[in-house]
Amino acid sequence: MEEFTNLFHGFAVTLQPFNIMVMVIGIVLGILIGVLPGLGGANGVAILLPLTFSMSPTSAIIMLTCIYWGALFGGAITSILFNIPGEPWSVATTFDGHPMAQQGKAGEALTAAFTSSFIGALFAVIMITLVAPLVASFALRFGPAEKFAVYFLAFCSFVGLSKEPPFKTIASMMIGFALAAVGLDAITGQLRLTFGFTELLNGFDFLIAVIGLFGIGEILLTMEEGLNFRGGKAKIDLKVVLRTWMSLPRYWMTSLRSCIIASAAGWASRLPAPHRPRS
């Protein structure tokens, strides 16, 4: 019960007028950072840190958290409207979000994105308050073998879920692995696959590869179809938001499933934040 009291005390502090104002400012700045490709939530927090120097520690933490969450949502905006993920973690949003925008449902897609972000975040906060000590002991037992199992499952499901012949999927996956292996070997500290180019020392940045594949691919496709490049048009107003909110409860199962998978993945190995596997 003590956790509940603390949690609600936290909510009460957050809902003070000044803190709500700070939240709004943080979210707006965060969205701005999220829309700019290459600037992630962590960079945004680091850059905008000076803004919080004059605040009380609680408000400062609230603002930085909001910048981070705003950046998460900002990445979804470019994913949905332009099929160009602004952040690594919004890559998956392009799969369904952009087709929705092309059908003229960009407003719905954006509403679904930010509502789901909110539900996921709330779920995570509640879970972390209640079960953090329990999970911490489990997470420590999650070693290399378990990580390998999780990744292996992920890559097997790529092969299984793809509509293309399996060897095409395997070839694409392995090319990705090969690009990720370029640079300094984490174990021996030796350079590999750089072929003497100093530019390749740090390997290929995931975000650059993703922007190139999704963004430039999208531009080339629209050129091939003889159209001018157009982002999805988003007319978002309260009506669209409310209508989407009315339809969202139908997907409670998807929402719950995503929350549980994401929490499990988060405990296991910080899977949701894509990092370059170094063999």
Add this chain to the structure above:
Amino acid sequence: MNTQESSNSGPSHKVVEIGVALAVVVFGLIVLLGSISAGIGWGSEGPRAGFFPFYIGLSIVISGAVNLWNAMRPDAPGGIFAEWGQLRQVLLVVIPATIYAVAVGYIGIYVSSAIFIAWFMRWLGKYGWPTVASVAIGMPLIVYFVFEKWFLVALPKGPIEQWLNL
């Protein structure tokens, strides 16, 4: 836009599939060579730098070879990959974009972006000169202030920026 002039002719799907499969095999061979030169065995401290990439390269070569085999089979799906007119449209973007990417390294991102934007707006978009000039000069300026001044992200610069002491 101009699909009438060359409808229904273009490279066949089969040729493109074979080409991509060959490119994948070549890429895999490059990875194999790179890993072998980094050492693929086990050293005193465990796997050497090329151990993991070697098997990646091997998988790329094998899957590329299987794709090549599938593409060359007589029952592979036929048809054309894209019409020449469509490919021309794509190249209209690819070639200037490649030149732009190379130019960024020499004359900096701001000057090359201005030229790139102006070229596209004038040539493909057929916008009037005042619009072209304002966007082509305004956009790099906005990017400069947002990234360099506000977010302190250094972007590639060339001789003009050096001369202006930016």
